[in-house]
Amino acid sequence: MGYSNSVYKAASDTLHERRLNAEKAAERRKEEVYKKFPRVKELEKQISVGGIKTARAVLAGGDVKDAVSKLRDQNLAMQAEVRKILTDNGYPENYFEPDYFCKKCNDKGYCDINGKTVRCSCMKSALIACACAELNRNAPLSLSTFESFNLEYYDKTVDPKLKVSPYDHMSRVLRYCQNYADNFNSHSESILMKGATGLGKTHLSLAIANEAIKRGYGVIYASAPQLVSKLEKIYFSNKEDDSTFDMLVECDLLIIDDLGTEFHSQFSVSQLYNIFNSRMLSNKPVIINTNLTIRDLQENYTDRFVSRICGNARQLDFLGRDIRIRRK
Structure with a gap:
């Protein structure tokens, strides 16, 4: 069925706000843990830098395979340490991940099914709700x-x-x-x-x-x-x-x-x-x-x-x- 542009915009805005709120909440949880456990903040920073180092190793050429493998192992070890600090202190290991309203599309409104991008059921529900609200x-x-x-x-x-x-x-x-x-x-x-x-x-x-x-x-x-x-x-x-x-x-x-x-x-x-x-x-x-x-x-x-x-x-x-x- 067809919807007006205003309904599409309202539904998209609804999903965008959900996604934004989930990501902001995840950032607040990170900051909460960083204050209690500075080591986690340090590890997260090193993990981020590790990605940059990997990209540079690929661009530099040479023995790329060994360099990338070494950086990957270092990153996996740091990620494991972060998870251990979290779980040892009563936090779930995915505590830093956004808790999206829709788990299928992460509040994007669209998801991939069998290689095709299709409208997610949460977007369909949002469109109906916004169309009803307009009427x-x-x-x-x-x-x-x-x-x-x-x-x-x-x-x-x-x-x-x-x-x-x-x-x-x-x-x-x-x-x-x-x-x-x-x-x-x-x-x-x-x-x-x-x-x-x-x-x-x-x-x-x-x-x-x-x-x-x-x-x-x-x-x-x-x-x-x-x-x-x-x-x-x-x-x-x-x-x-x-x-x-x-x-x-x-x-x-x-x-x-x-x-x-x-x-x-x-x-x-x-x-x-x-x-x-x-x-x-x-x-x-x-x-x-x-x-x-x-x-x-x-x-x-x-x-x-x-x-x-x-x-x-x-x-x-x-x-x-x-x-x-x-x-x-």
């Missing part, structure tokens, strides 16, 4: 947590029709969402959150998003109107940019808020269906929030679309009265 730039992802979800706004009176109070019902919904977030993976089930305005659908979906992001998953959050507007701009601008649609399909979790409030057209319905269907075929989860009932969905969307959602998503009904009004 989420204006999303309120940090505003909602499970801790800030207050059940006291829900009525504790039992509804005679439902045989349960909104408080008890929403307690179960909250526990389900917390368990979903705790066990989230890129193949978790999808969720359809239904209920009137102001009952906490957006809050809980964003709380799930926050937990997934903390664990390193790529999450994209967008309201249905924002999503459709962005796709329309791309489609009708005649620019060959498939990265947004690809990201919506390939990210670990897609959250579509306020389904049903977007401008309805054949284009919007088909695009939303294509995104949802593509993710279902790839076994990737979607969380959809809507104020509409199933009947409303059937009236506004195609039967195929509603059937796909209802058949592949856990339905969570949100009960109660608008908690935003109750807060006031």
